[in-house]
Amino acid sequence: EAGVAQSPRYKIIEKRQSVAFWCNPISGHATLYWYQQILGQGPKLLIQFQNNGVVDDSQLPKDRFSAERLKGVDSTLKIQPAKLEDSAVYLCASSVSGGPYEQYFGPGTRLTVT
Amino acid sequence: AQSVAQPEDQVNVAEGNPLTVKCTYSVSGNPYLFWYVQYPNRGLQFLLKYITGDNLVKGSYGFEAEFNKSQTSFHLKKPSALVSDSALYFCAVSSEDSNYQLIWGAGTKLIIKP
Numbered sequence: 001e002a003g004v005a006q007s008p009r010y011k012i013i014e015k016r017q018s019v020a021f022w023c024n025p026i027s028g029h030a031t032l033y034w035y036q037q038i039l040g041q042g043p044k045l046l047i048q049f050q051n052n053g054v055v056d057d058s059q060l061p062k063d064r065f066s067a068e069r070l071k072g073v074d075s076t077l078k079i080q081p082a083k084l085e086d087s088a089v090y091l092c093a094s095s096v097s098g099g100p101y102e103q104y105f106g107p108g109t110r111l112t113v114t
Numbered sequence: 115a116q117s118v119a120q121p122e123d124q125v126n127v128a129e130g131n132p133l134t135v136k137c138t139y140s141v142s143g144n145p146y147l148f149w150y151v152q153y154p155n156r157g158l159q160f161l162l163k164y165i166t167g168d169n170l171v172k173g174s175y176g177f178e179a180e181f182n183k184s185q186t187s188f189h190l191k192k193p194s195a196l197v198s199d200s201a202l203y204f205c206a207v208s209s210e211d212s213n214y215q216l217i218w219g220a221g222t223k224l225i226i227k228p
Binding site: 042043048056 | 118
């Protein structure tokens with residue numbers, strides 16, 4: 001069974017530029033999550049999708065971050081414009097559903113904003 | 115408010131010795147508890163979970179964890195540590211009251227010395 005795929009693995013941009021991350025979850029997983037992980041900390045949930053609907057985006061900085069999962073499969077997360085404090089690892093995860101199920105994570109995208 | 119505490123930033127263990135990584139939690143309602151491991155430059159890997167039933171849960175790579183309701187703890191254990199167990203370990207909790215959103219600990223760095 002293929003795992004969660006993410007691209008790119010690394011990205012370096014200047015502040016005020018835009019960037020997009022892509023995620024393809026495990027086949028059949030209805031729930032998809034985007035997390036931000038700052039070095040030395042636990043992941044912080046940015047947004048949760050159930051199929052193509054948003055379940056929770058309360059911690060997404062909506063003035064600069066956006067995400068979509070149009071066909072209920074893969075998803076993109078965009079930052080525009082980027083700030084220095086956005087430097088982090090962006091993790092995508094999926095689970096069979098939104099209940100007490102384990103989440104499976106992709107390798108992450110390490111973003112550096114200079 | 116729901117929270118997870120991992121009281122040790124780092125745990126050092128000699129290879130072959132037993133290891134324990136501590137986790138305590140605070141949650142309203144029944145807790146669902148998870149352990150994840152993160153190797154350098156890798157995403158998070160699911161190790162084990164407690165949903166209900168037997169308090170001793172066995173997981174991947176020989177790890178196990180014991181759910182203790184009275185002490186609100188879910189410590190991760192392994193009888194004999196391997197150098198390859200060196201990694202960052204995260205405890206997480208969710209509940210129906212939180213819509214199953216995972217609340218993460220800050221992580222514990224486990225170092226196994228040969």
